[in-house]
Amino acid sequence: MCYRIIILAIMLGLGLTAQAHASCVCRCVDGKMRALCSNAIDIAPACPVAVCGIPPAAIKPIERTHLPPLGTFHCERQQVLNPTTQQYEWRRICQ
Secondary structure, three states, rough: OOHHHHHHHEEEEEEEHHOOOOEEEEEEEEEEEEEEEOOOOOOOOOOOOOOOOOOOOOOOOOOOOOOOOOOOOEEEEEEEEOOOOEEEEEEEEOO
């Protein structure tokens, strides 16, 4: 009976660990590889060293005034490489 509880606790721990990084992805941002997380409290993974293409010269879109999400202090528009289309798109990135 006791070993079942231990196995359940280990499986639960592994499940929580896998979910901690599930909302962070490594993407090319303004020509450099960076971790992008959907939540300010997520732990960013160490991104592999990668060669990112140079983003095209473009005028930054006009930023509407927003309050940054909780846990962040600054947001700005940056060009992020879309892995599906292999083209840079403007996204709001908060730190």
